[in-house]
Amino acid sequence: MSIIVGSETKLVVSGLTGREGSFHGLRNRAYGTDLVAGVTPGKGGQDVEGVPVFDSIEESVREAGANTSMIFVPARFAAPAIDEAIESGVDTVIAITEGIPVLDMLKTYWKAKEAGVRLIGPNCPGVLSPGKANVGIIPAQFFDPGKIGVVSKSGTLTYQIGNELKQAGEGNSSIVGIGGDPIIGSDFIDILTLYEADPETELIVMVGEIGGDAEERAAEFIASEISKPVVAYIAGFTAPPGKQMGHAGAIISGSSGTAQAKKDALEAKGVRVGESPTETAKIAVEVLRGS
Amino acid sequence: MDLLEYQGKQLFAKHGIAVPSGEVAASVEDAVAAAERIGYPCAIKAQVLIGGRGKAGGIKIAKDAEEARAYADAILGMDIVGPHGEGPFRVDQVWIEGGSDIASEYYASVILDRGEKKLLAMVSAKGGMDIEAVAAEDPDALVKRHIDPTTPFDAAAARPIVDEAGLDEDVREQAADVLAKLAEVAASEDASLIEVNPLIVTADREVVALDAKVTIDGNALFRHQDLAEIADTADDPQEAMAKEKGLTYVKLDGNVGILANGAGLCMSTLDVVAQAGGKPANFLDAGGGSKAEAIVDALTVITSDAKVTAILFNIFGGITRCDEIAKGIVTASAQMDLKLPLVVRLDGTNSEEGLKILAEADLPNLHQETTMLDAARRVVELAGGA
Numbered sequence: 001m002s003i004i005v006g007s008e009t010k011l012v013v014s015g016l017t018g019r020e021g022s023f024h025g026l027r028n029r030a031y032g033t034d035l036v037a038g039v040t041p042g043k044g045g046q047d048v049e050g051v052p053v054f055d056s057i058e059e060s061v062r063e064a065g066a067n068t069s070m071i072f073v074p075a076r077f078a079a080p081a082i083d084e085a086i087e088s089g090v091d092t093v094i095a096i097t098e099g100i101p102v103l104d105m106l107k108t109y110w111k112a113k114e115a116g117v118r119l120i121g122p123n124c125p126g127v128l129s130p131g132k133a134n135v136g137i138i139p140a141q142f143f144d145p146g147k148i149g150v151v152s153k154s155g156t157l158t159y160q161i162g163n164e165l166k167q168a169g170e171g172n173s174s175i176v177g178i179g180g181d182p183i184i185g186s187d188f189i190d191i192l193t194l195y196e197a198d199p200e201t202e203l204i205v206m207v208g209e210i211g212g213d214a215e216e217r218a219a220e221f222i223a224s225e226i227s228k229p230v231v232a233y234i235a236g237f238t239a240p241p242g243k244q245m246g247h248a249g250a251i252i253s254g255s256s257g258t259a260q261a262k263k264d265a266l267e268a269k270g271v272r273v274g275e276s277p278t279e280t281a282k283i284a285v286e287v288l289r290g291s
Numbered sequence: 292m293d294l295l296e297y298q299g300k301q302l303f304a305k306h307g308i309a310v311p312s313g314e315v316a317a318s319v320e321d322a323v324a325a326a327e328r329i330g331y332p333c334a335i336k337a338q339v340l341i342g343g344r345g346k347a348g349g350i351k352i353a354k355d356a357e358e359a360r361a362y363a364d365a366i367l368g369m370d371i372v373g374p375h376g377e378g379p380f381r382v383d384q385v386w387i388e389g390g391s392d393i394a395s396e397y398y399a400s401v402i403l404d405r406g407e408k409k410l411l412a413m414v415s416a417k418g419g420m421d422i423e424a425v426a427a428e429d430p431d432a433l434v435k436r437h438i439d440p441t442t443p444f445d446a447a448a449a450r451p452i453v454d455e456a457g458l459d460e461d462v463r464e465q466a467a468d469v470l471a472k473l474a475e476v477a478a479s480e481d482a483s484l485i486e487v488n489p490l491i492v493t494a495d496r497e498v499v500a501l502d503a504k505v506t507i508d509g510n511a512l513f514r515h516q517d518l519a520e521i522a523d524t525a526d527d528p529q530e531a532m533a534k535e536k537g538l539t540y541v542k543l544d545g546n547v548g549i550l551a552n553g554a555g556l557c558m559s560t561l562d563v564v565a566q567a568g569g570k571p572a573n574f575l576d577a578g579g580g581s582k583a584e585a586i587v588d589a590l591t592v593i594t595s596d597a598k599v600t601a602i603l604f605n606i607f608g609g610i611t612r613c614d615e616i617a618k619g620i621v622t623a624s625a626q627m628d629l630k631l632p633l634v635v636r637l638d639g640t641n642s643e644e645g646l647k648i649l650a651e652a653d654l655p656n657l658h659q660e661t662t663m664l665d666a667a668r669r670v671v672e673l674a675g676g677a
Contacts, residue, residue: 075510076513076514099510100510101481101508101510101511101514102403102481102483102508102510102511103403103477103478103481103483103508103511104511106403106408106409106410106440107440109408110408110440110441125609137609137610138609139608139609139610139639139640141640142609142639152555153555154553154554154555154556154558155553155555155609156551156552156553156555156556156607156609157553157555157556157559158555159607159609159639160556160559160607160638160663163607163638163639180554180555182403182405182483183403183405183408207555209554209555209558210558211405212405212406213405213406214405214406217406233559235555235558235559235562236558236561236562237561237562237565238543238558238561238562238564238565238571239558239561239574240376240377240541240543241373241375241376241377242293242340242341242373242375242377243541243574244509244541245541245554245557245558245574246539246553246554246555246557246558246574246576247554247555248508248509248510249405250554250558253484254374254375254423255375255423259562275566276559276562276563276566276663276664277559277663278662278663278664
């Protein structure tokens with residue numbers, strides 16, 4: 001088992017005929033992901049290295065059996081593209097695009113919720129289930145199949161921690177990048193729930209950062225709903241208030257959203273929080289082998 | 292992107308919210324001339340992107356031209372530190388507006404609630420002071436209601452919030468109208484935070500926004516030409532230069548220059564440097580897929596800060612290729628005659644090729660480390676005291 005993507009994934013990539021869409025879509029296929037279709041309006045009937053292109057996502061669901069959609073559409077057109085995916089009949093939408101206006105995402109979030117579609121991202125690196133499927137831009141070479149589920153707001157930080165776990169001889173059930181935007185389709189809590197139910201996952205590594213209160217909410221949730229051990233890392237202790245640190249959502253507002261507050265909230269519920277990515281990986285390995 | 296008070300008020304006026312009329316000035320002479328036109332008493336208010344201006348002496352009421360001159364002179368050029376240690380912010384502009392006859396001070400805001408994924412409207416009869424303190428001491432005094440994303444939020448929908456907050460009965464209709472208009476500003480101008488503190492009732496019972504704190508979503512500026520122009524006037528020279536070069540840069544006050552790829556890894560790098568006893572000079576995310584030219588640009592921005600005494604490159608290549616980063620470092624060193632110590636940690640995609648390029652270039656100021664923690668310790672050592 002793994003979560004969100006796996007051997008059952010049938011992927012459709014919006015923007016497959018574009019530069020980024022084709023690069024990453026074909027890279028995902030080379031990893032073993034079942035890439036069944038691409039979508040570019042007006043280019044239906046063409047193909048990209050043997051992958052059929054359709055005019056709409058809905059058509060790719062009907063004709064090619066797509067169940068997972070990946071969105072690589074530029075920011076100002078991305079929210080309508082995600083909405084199209086939500087209404088197309090796929091179960092899962094993974095939005096990689098960075099820079100979508102937050103109020104557009106607010107509307108899109110509720111559309112996904114009402115339709116019962118799982119939305120990951122936007123502004124995320126995607127989801128990788130090592131050995132099974134990769135949907136997004138996560139470099140798969142740093143991750144082996146294994147027992148640790150990772151959920152993270154950040155891409156490169158996840159690669160850093162994943163690589164340290166690999167060097168320590170441990171692998172991952174799945175790696176989920178939930179994204180660094182203020183409004184994202186799935187939060188820590190949603191992914192923790194999936195890992196709790198996944199028999200392959202024995203330990204969860206959660207990587208958070210400044211801004212919002214998703215980590216604090218996750219701390220409460222872990223205490224009441226999660227039986228598996230969780231190890232966390234929080235980035236942004238040195239971030240000044242009022243400054244956006246790269247990610248649109250990484251900002252301390254007044255006195256709220258600080259790294260210290262998040263660390264305190266997690267530790268108060270018994271979650272161990274690493275001081276650095278290296279220490280976090282070390283703790284995860286220690287807890288996994290001790291339990 | 293945060294707006295200055297007067298920019299926020301101009302946005303309010305555009306949407307039919309009552310604000311005092313005024314003028315902005317960047318010199319003492321212009322401020323006095325504006326005060327003469329507006330009449331006395333008038334308020335002279337520092338225009339900086341931070342709260343707590345009153346306490347810091349950045350807001351004064353002038354009775355005559357002599358006072359207007361004295362206050363404008365004192366406030367222009369003043370450095371204001373925020374209540375949470377933000378800044379300091381240098382005052383380059385003052386806003387001069389007619390004095391208001393205040394009967395009551397309320398609070399009203401519309402903000403994006405990230406956790407609930409809805410806009411949140413808040414109203415209190417206890418305005419004019421720190422609203423976080425009001426909420427902490429007397430939670431019932433701050434009425435909070437989420438705005439249903441599926442139904443229009445008009446004055447009728449806003450009315451129960453105003454009623455519950457216990458505002459004076461004769462102005463509730465006006466206050467509800469203001470609250471609905473604040474939500475309209477949020478929706479139509481892509482504002483993720485709008486706060487009016489105080490929202491006043493004048494002696495002749497008019498509800499007026501006496502302050503304006505507005506944050507516009509930077510990702511939505513492409514559809515707001517007027518606001519995009521404001522965004523182009525970044526205050527800090529390094530930040531302005533970085534913006535021009537398309538880099539994500541935040542200036543800090545230390546001496547260790549930092550470049551990493553990815554926002555999360557970059558934040559983590561700052562933290563690790565601080566843990567090693569150093570003080571980061573900046574946040575700079577070189578982004579995914581960084582190419583050699585981007586490294587030259589990044590180094591130009593980092594070294595334009597005179598406080599920087601050593602630089603740390605912390606790269607974990609995913610999409611970013613380490614050989615491209617290494618080429619960038621070599622090119623930049625040749626172009627810029629870089630003498631500052633450079634600590635480089637390259638890991639991930641094509642790291643072996645990258646390390647080989649650096650070894651062949653044999654730069655005298657370059658120090659290689661294999662782990663993030665060792666690299667942090669090394670750069671702190673080389674940077675010396677701040």
